[in-house]
Amino acid sequence: MAGRKPFHAITAKQMKNKSSQRFSRQTADARRQSLIAAAIRCLSRGSIGNFTIDHIAAEAGVSRGLINHHFEGIRDLLAAVYDSMTTTMRSAGDASLAVDGSAEKQLVTIIDLMLAPPIFSKSNLRTWLALWGEVAVNPRLKAAHRKSYHGYRQALARVIDEVARQRKLVIDGGAFATVWIALIDGLWLEWCLDSRVISREAARDAVYRVIEASIGKLQR
Amino acid sequence: MAGRKPFHAITAKQMKNKSSQRFSRQTADARRQSLIAAAIRCLSRGSIGNFTIDHIAAEAGVSRGLINHHFEGIRDLLAAVYDSMTTTMRSAGDASLAVDGSAEKQLVTIIDLMLAPPIFSKSNLRTWLALWGEVAVNPRLKAAHRKSYHGYRQALARVIDEVARQRKLVIDGGAFATVWIALIDGLWLEWCLDSRVISREAARDAVYRVIEASIGKLQR
DNA sequence: TCCGTTGTTGTACTGCAGTTCAACAAGGAG
DNA sequence: CTCCTTGTTGAACTGCAGTACAACAACGGA
Numbered sequence: 054m055a056g057r058k059p060f061h062a063i064t065a066k067q068m069k070n071k072s073s074q075r076f077s078r079q080t081a082d083a084r085r086q087s088l089i090a091a092a093i094r095c096l097s098r099g100s101i102g103n104f105t106i107d108h109i110a111a112e113a114g115v116s117r118g119l120i121n122h123h124f125e126g127i128r129d130l131l132a133a134v135y136d137s138m139t140t141t142m143r144s145a146g147d148a149s150l151a152v153d154g155s156a157e158k159q160l161v162t163i164i165d166l167m168l169a170p171p172i173f174s175k176s177n178l179r180t181w182l183a184l185w186g187e188v189a190v191n192p193r194l195k196a197a198h199r200k201s202y203h204g205y206r207q208a209l210a211r212v213i214d215e216v217a218r219q220r221k222l223v224i225d226g227g228a229f230a231t232v233w234i235a236l237i238d239g240l241w242l243e244w245c246l247d248s249r250v251i252s253r254e255a256a257r258d259a260v261y262r263v264i265e266a267s268i269g270k271l272q273r
Numbered sequence: 274m275a276g277r278k279p280f281h282a283i284t285a286k287q288m289k290n291k292s293s294q295r296f297s298r299q300t301a302d303a304r305r306q307s308l309i310a311a312a313i314r315c316l317s318r319g320s321i322g323n324f325t326i327d328h329i330a331a332e333a334g335v336s337r338g339l340i341n342h343h344f345e346g347i348r349d350l351l352a353a354v355y356d357s358m359t360t361t362m363r364s365a366g367d368a369s370l371a372v373d374g375s376a377e378k379q380l381v382t383i384i385d386l387m388l389a390p391p392i393f394s395k396s397n398l399r400t401w402l403a404l405w406g407e408v409a410v411n412p413r414l415k416a417a418h419r420k421s422y423h424g425y426r427q428a429l430a431r432v433i434d435e436v437a438r439q440r441k442l443v444i445d446g447g448a449f450a451t452v453w454i455a456l457i458d459g460l461w462l463e464w465c466l467d468s469r470v471i472s473r474e475a476a477r478d479a480v481y482r483v484i485e486a487s488i489g490k491l492q493r
Numbered sequence: 494t495c496c497g498t499t500g501t502t503g504t505a506c507t508g509c510a511g512t513t514c515a516a517c518a519a520g521g522a523g
Numbered sequence: 524c525t526c527c528t529t530g531t532t533g534a535a536c537t538g539c540a541g542t543a544c545a546a547c548a549a550c551g552g553a
Contacts, residue, residue, distance in 0.1 A: 263486075
């Protein structure tokens with residue numbers, strides 16, 4: 054509203070040295086992705102407390118005004134981060150489902166995928182805690198969570214049902230997938246909070262033990 | 274450092290009306306408990322974003338300065354909140370362990386306790402998410418978590434070992450307790466984030482199913 | 494009744510949050 | 524080369540965070 058100070062006073066210098074441009078223009082989409090990536094890095098290092106305009110802009114190497122240019126606000130950026138995180142997970146899962154081989158082999162592949170980096174990784178803890186806290190309150194994130202979780206669960210259920218069919222077992226794959234996801238999330242959480250109580254290998258063994266108790270031995 | 278404005282100008286009015294005292298003095302310990310309770314209420318409603326001097330003071334019905342009088346700072350209050358939360362859970366668990374009856378009955382009592390309010394409750398979600406995020410970073414909270422988790426796990430392991438002994442089964446109660454805790458935490462998380470995917474009863478059934486797959490049927 | 498202890502208050506202070514916006518400039522179209 | 528679109532900048536603005544602290548007052552003891 055009021056008058057602004059002069060924008061910049063070192064124009065002459067910039068003219069001379071073309072190699073040190075003030076900034077490089079990028080397409081809106083590329084810049085959005087870059088900001089989302091920077092935001093994820095901030096979340097994984099700090100907590101939701103690091104999810105600020107200043108931190109993210111510094112991390113991305115841009116000015117603070119840029120975030121509000123590409124997103125409606127900081128909340129909108131958080132929603133975009135959630136989409137990005139779930140998309141990354143889903144695509145990793147889909148890749149392992151596309152693996153050639155028996156349903157049993159797919160099952161083993163998925164289990165191992167989920168219990169190994171980058172999914173089973175401490176650097177994601179604070180990111181997910183922050184996002185879950187937001188899911189519980191933000192309708193847009195709640196809808197996104199519901200959608201991504203549903204797809205995830207259904208994909209698992211299909212593999213489980215197929216293994217059960219081959220073994221002539223009667224199992225509710227959907228319910229089984231729910232328990233499975235809960236178990237892995239819980240083990241991951243315990244491991245993040247205190248790696249002493251359970252190692253990654255012990256967590257993996259525990260998951261296999263629970264699953265094999267229902268559908269029999271798997272060829273790991 | 275600089276001069277302050279006059280503190281309050283309505284002293285005369287207060288003199289007249291003794292029933293509306295400006296405040297009531299409490300012992301340091303009672304006030305601390307009151308502030309901790311107010312802080313928990315703030316966390317459960319909002320998120321860590323609601324964990325501020327202003328919100329907590331308003332919730333407790335005291336002035337903002339009081340928190341820094343009774344705690345070293347807002348971080349110190351958060352640590353006190355963590356202690357309070359874990360103590361509440363532990364005492365509930367200890368009470369159910371003190372129940373007369375067989376080890377099997379104790380096991381059933383604990384399971385039901387953990388899958389019913391007030392423990393299995395949505396109002397705790399944001400509180401725990403906030404606290405876990407802090408555990409991962411704050412050494413004091415990490416130590417507190419380690420201690421409380423260890424005691425919790427050991428108590429469960431003892432009950433499991435006893436049931437296994439009676440049934441002449443060879444089971445690692447400690448490892449079993451770890452899985453059990455992870456499963457319940459994970460189910461609780463899923464249920465908090467989207468109650469549609471699993472009901473409280475379904476969660477309870479799932480826990481029983483996993484446990485009974487290892488140690489046989491339980492008399493619920 | 495007075496008096497001292499100390500729990501309690503409210504404000505000043507500093508700093509950083511998110512948003513807005515006018516000025517600037519990079520890069521392509523002509 | 525010139526113009527124009529629009530990505531980008533940086534600072535002003537408002538508001539609220541945590542802390543420090545001096546003034547006040549409740550309550551118990553004398």
